[in-house]
Amino acid sequence: MEFERKIAPNRDPNQRVKDWDQLHDHLSEEELQEQGARCMDCGIPFCQTGEDKKGRTMGCPVHNLIPEWNDLVYKGKWKEALDRLHKTNNFPEFTGRACPAPCEGSCVLGLIDTPVAIKSLEQAIIDKGFEEGWVEPHPPENRTDKKVAVVGSGPAGLAAAAQINKAGHHVTVYERDKRIGGLLMYGIPNMKLEKTVVERRVDLLKEEGITFITETEVGTDLPAPELTDEYDAVILAGGATKARDLNIEGRDLDGIHFAMDFLHANVEKLLKDDHKKEFISAKDKDVIVIGGGDTGTDCVSTSMRHGCNSITQFEILPKPPDHRDEDNPWPEWPNIYKLDYGQEEAKAKFGDDPREYLIMTKKFVGDGKGGVKELHTVQIEWTTNEEGRKVPREIPGTDKVWKADLVLLAMGFLGPENPVLEQLDIERDERSNAKAEHGDYHTNVEGVFAAGDMRRGQSLIVWAINEGRGAARECDRYLTGTTELP
Structure with missing residues (x-):
């Protein structure tokens, strides 16, 4: 008041x-x-x-x-x-x-x-x-003889490792990239999450006794069954990193990339690391981002910092309302229109929100030299089919051609990559995620738990931390018969 x-x-x-x-x-x-x-x-x-x-x-x-x-x-x-x-x-x-x-x-x-x-x-x-120096390492006072492997060092993996370590177990985290953090390190741009902030916390976890092994991909560099042989329990927190593709005419042209490859390589360049991904520059390019979520916004903002010539963001969904709809009441997350940081930057330079709504890409067209030159699109509307599902319907006469020499696909993720789950014979749910109940996290394989996006699919950082903490709790219960972890 x-x-x-x-x-x-x-x-x-x-x-x-x-x-x-x-x-x-x-x-x-x-x-x-x-x-x-x-x-x-x-x-x-x-x-x-x-x-x-x-x-x-x-x-x-x-x-x-x-x-x-x-x-x-x-x-x-x-x-x-x-x-x-x-x-x-x-x-x-x-x-x-x-x-x-x-x-x-x-x-x-x-x-x-x-x-x-x-x-x-x-x-x-x-x-x-x-x-103020109040955040200090707190290694456990007592250690057990139990060893736990955590696969993946994103928010779910780090939360699981931190909690398991608090219980006194010996924890080893495996990460396929050079630096610890998963999408915290390579998927979220520096201006949204400074990498020194991630490394500062990782250093604390090391001081608390957690072991980190980098540049080791479980399932490729290290057979997954070796973990179940060597450790008393394994927590799988490898994320849902299989990107959704757009398999239409011209997809094989140069200049069309997954958003995460673009963002990952950009962070590597800023950190002056050796590139695992090819660096993709948006400088002086006409850029189109396909996908309207947070990852798409991060691509818009990164392209702006590269010095793109123009930027457009395609969204297949309708423009959100200015106020909550009746089917989106409080206390649900409000699905309303807002100008996020990337769109704010594009509007400041180019004069308008870069997003185009209710638009579908039909094909990519090349420049005759192997590179993408333009996109062909059509406007759509959402209708309900006979099965009661929402489906897009093309609107005749709304075809349009867009100039583009860099296209970034930011349409979300389909699920986890397969090697670890296949090698351990982990059951999957209908969306290909590791099958384990929320709150229990135990897979069909004895002593193997799954948490975060690898279990629930692409989601929020807070859900990843929630699941990492929960998987650690149930892992501790499995190892000792009881637990004091929250």
Whole structure:
């Protein structure tokens, strides 16, 4: 009633596209305390529920104790706020930067006013914790004789490793890339998540006793059965990295790439690493991004920093409404129109939101030298077929040709890559993910657990942390017969 919502302002888009630094500035401590004061300490804090309904997340999947640390920030008790934040979240410095904040979509204040600036407060708490030296390694006081292998070092794998290590077991994490972090390191651009932030946390995990083995792909460089032979338990957290392709005429032309290859190689170049992926430059190119999600936005923003000639983003879905539809009530995540950071940058330079809605690519056309030159599209509308499913229908007379010499496919992911699951004879669900129940995480193979995107499919960073923590809990129970892990 006294204070309006205020979040850390993004830097000027015309300036920030000239570097790879963090997108936004910081609020003062006084401003942050005012934002903490906006929290109503609800009797039922929907912000921390963390339910998944109709594919829409309601509240925080790691069940952050949001009203508690909001109140502690308001009272200036920052160290206590940090303790409460770490109670449920191993890596608030990641979620405070890269999570879309479903907690804010479920904030009770959001029913009548703008929601509490939860994400800004979360990042401020953990950043102050590091600045003050409060975030320290805490290796377990006692060690068991049990050994656990974790495959994959993304948020699910790191969360699982951190929790299993807390239980005193010996943990080894296997990562196929040169650096630890999975999509945290290579899939999220630097301006959204600085790589020093990832490495800072990894260094702490090493000091706590976790062993990391890099540039070793389980299932290729190391046969997966060797893990089940050597370790008492295995947690599979390799992600859902099989990209959805667009198999239409002209797909084999040069200049058409998966979004993750584009983003991965860009990070390697910024870190001055040897390239596992071919570096793809958008400089002076007419770029089209096919796909409207977060990955597509990251491609838009990265292309802007390369110095693209033009940028267009295709979305097969309709433009979201300005306000919630009736079938998208609070406390569900609000599916409403917003200008994300990449589109904001494109609009600042080129004058408009780069997204085109309800559009389908029909074919790619080459330049006669093996490279892509243009895309042919048609507008569509969504109809319901005889089986009650939503299907796209082409609208006659809406064909259009688009100039493009770089096309980035950002249409999501189909599931995990196969070698590990095949070699261990892991059962799959109907979407090809490792089959294991949420809350239990045990696969059909004795002592092998699955968590994160490898189990649930492409999802949010907070769901990955939720599942990594849960898989660690059940793994500890399997190894010892009981567990004190949350």
